[in-house]
Amino acid sequence: MSTATATQETNTQSLAHLAGKYLTFFLGGETYGIPVLKVREIISLLPITPVPQVPAYMKGVINLRGKVIPVVDLRTKFQLPEAEATGNTCIVVVQVGQTAHSQGKLVGIIVDAVEEVANVNAADIEPTPDFGTSLSVDYILGMAKLKGVVKALLDIDKIISAEGVEAISSQAAA
Template sequence: MSTFEDNQYLTFKIGEETFGIGLLNVKEILEYTHVTTVPMMPSFIPGVINLRGNVVPVLDVCDKFFRKKHSPDKRTCIVIVEVPESISGARMDIGLIVESVYEVLSIPSSEIEPPPTFGSRIRVDFLAGMARQASGFILLLNLLRLLTVEELTALEETREEAANAVPAV
């Protein structure tokens, strides 16, 4: 049996598409801030941010899905999400750069369809499903599949290296 929160999604825009993430995975939404570049990372991982003393890797979702860089503007946000289980078995926070955040929607399970097997402009393995809405579909992200094992490993190593490089205060 699902609870009310299980059916709530934070919706946001990337390119021409509307995406959603389960609200229980969203920790906070930040105004876009400077991202510190980390060498030798894929182009869709521009770097890390310091979030209250914690190193948080940042993912440019537009670059990951559409291979286009998004130029930050006043509506650009970094959504801090908790990936349920990373390579080490621990939870991991990741910042997602999104063009703009819309709203939190309650979407009944009956309105969610499985991802299509064809016709989507992004790889469907990133998707948990598609929510029918009057204006079209909301693409619901699967955080466990957003990054490959290799990408998650690289992020964890980068996060640990950056955390060790910060002098203790």
């Protein structure tokens, strides 16, 4: 216990930059959070146009106020079972591949429901637990403890690579 507390203390320093506002959402019964600055917009579910020859998690593209953006099904991406869309199902439009001189690309991700924009303190953030060498967990920024529930803070840039998105976007544009 003492060693664990020590480890936690050492990690707190490194995880301090992760504190901030996060948009939390539900997927497959679990709650995840993505940094609110990555979120561009939240829209209700729109008709999705399927695109051929793309990975399975790519559902297709939508027309967002005249702008065609790809849509990723996080359930498929996270290898969760398929589910029907409900009234709460939303598309969260996020900005990926954002750098100092590039605004990056807009990508929609389908989530079961959006919860809130929560302010996460550094103290509430825990590092990602090591599940073993073979499992890659680098798309998880950390684990936030909010109102007694552990929520995975997702690094959306790592989940959706800009290249893949660009490929889709170019395809869709073409």
